[in-house]
Amino acid sequence: MQHTDHYADLETEISRWMAAGGGGFEDRLLDVHRFQRAHNPAYRDFCSGLPEPTCWQGIPAVPVSAFKTAGLRSFPEEQTIRTFETSGTTGGSPGRHHFCSLSLYLHAATRGWIRAGLPAENVVAIIPHAAGAPYSSLSQMASWLVPQDRFFFSRRGELLAFLETAGKTVIFGTALAFLDFFEWMNGRRVVLPAGSLAVETGGYKGTRREMPKSELYHLFQERLGLPPDSVWNEYGMTELISQFYTNGLGRPHRAPPWARGLVVSPSTGIEVGEGEAGILKIFDAANLGSVCAIQTRDLAIRRGRDFELIGRDPAAIPRGCSLAADELLS
């Protein structure tokens, strides 16, 4: 069988499997892993010498930095139709996620949104539309969820006017975009109708601004009349296809049936106990075109099958007069 046929067949199978609810996660993920090990040269090199995994937790996870240093494709390079790039804070090359098809991304983004319990109607965005941000995976995702005339990026006045007369609405944007909007409101307030929601994501990348989540969520209440439970957080990344959602404060992120988080000890690589903290790995069966197992740079607490993000906590890293070069140059 030609590689192209194999990829397309597997993509179709995964698509159907996702639509059917994603049962049998382990078998499906191991299928995807075997395919990627066979067809993704950089990943094959990485797995070289490692035993074939017998459980999904044993699939070798690449660090997210691998998307900066290698072309991680499980399809021939010339079949690339789209590449999304990461935005970062430390300069250097961006991470690049290549696609030969956006089909699984479309399924994961739209089905994941619905499965999380988010309404598919009346969604507006305060991020750029994909047409103006072709390298942003977030913009691509939003473009599937939001009609083109409901993108209000950099149009704060129009967004405010829209919200003042809108019915039940879901606002989707980065935490930074919301923060900018709230500051621009300069004390003005809109009370959105009951049932309205906000979905924030992405943190404050590329800036030196930081705000504790509790303070940001207080602003949602103060400026938009949204209580914390009506504010959702989407955890996703350019290197992944699937998203993880939570709402309110102090609750874990939930995975869709076709993806899992795994919190591991940084020193042993073994899954931590319930309630313990470690490095978050993501296993995403929809990530067919690159690698289905990724070691993120985030720390999380294991909460059953879910995880509670605790960020990267750089403040906890003591630095004396011996300075890591990256910090010196940042």
Add this chain to the structure above:
Amino acid sequence: MNTADRAESLARAAAHFPELSPPTARDMIESVRLELGHEEILDGFQMYGGHLSMAVAPRTILHILSGNTPHAAFQTMLRGLLLGSHNLVKFPSGGLGKMEGFPGLLPAGLSSRLECSRQLGEDWPRRAEAWVVFGSDVTVAEFRAKCPPQIPFQAHGHRVSVGVVSDDPGLESCALAARDVSLFEQQGCLSPQVIFVGGDAFRYAEALAREMERFAAASPAPPLPLAVEAEIAHARADWDFRASGDRGVRVWKGTGWTVVFEKSEEFPDSPLHRFVFVKPLSENLPSCLARFANHLGGLGVWPGTPANAMRFAGAGFSRICLIGRMQDTPFTWHSDSRQNLASLVRWVDFEP
């Protein structure tokens, strides 16, 4: 208590810290002579050219210490007491372990000249006639902004240190390099982050890894906070991935240590904590280091020949020493390229 008496008492207390290269009384007196011109110049007027001069220590010195290694705390307290000043010492909020017991080792005449706390005393900045600040560039800048302009301000900020092994076919320096890297968990300003090696750098890296393991077996790395462990795990994962696709990269690791061999001329990012890079030594080394020109600390060399030292004397390092001695500073060293006693005193001239 005159300078010689203070030096004697300090030397006795300092001897309780053999791991910090404690100075003898003679070393301390010698530092006074070298920096101030006469052993007794803090005690009275001495001939100085055609007249008499006396060095007057600040009545009170404020020391702000960082939490990376006890070395800085040790030396700055010794210097302040040697000068005869009263010393206000702000320990890091996380403490400084055994070093916090130092005042208790001193005779009453000296221990009464040390006020130590993990909290900055409210009136300490106002009382101090000189400030010595260790910490990040941000910390230093914050204190500098608060320091009155007429007050001497001695800053010890971030530093990057490296080793250069020009010629060591017998790999004699590997065990010594492992010690330099591992002591103080690479947190000191003199801890090497990269060893540049002439000749077979890969073979050197392999041998260094064996010595890192040996050192760790004898002196295991202490437990680390989760965020630090995670940084190390990320760095290992990054380099493992790079090694899988690049024959020019190789990673060796054990419990609490990591050695990465890498050929590029870029200066790599280390998460520290016994995480060291070995790279081939090239003619481009000065340009590789130029990015850190204002932050270079110590350079360990092998062999320790004058020619080797001269080769790098202009690169921006404040200290060049033999590999294996990077953590063992003499009391007379010019920490951060300055005279540390001389920069704190003021002078009184007497022309009879």
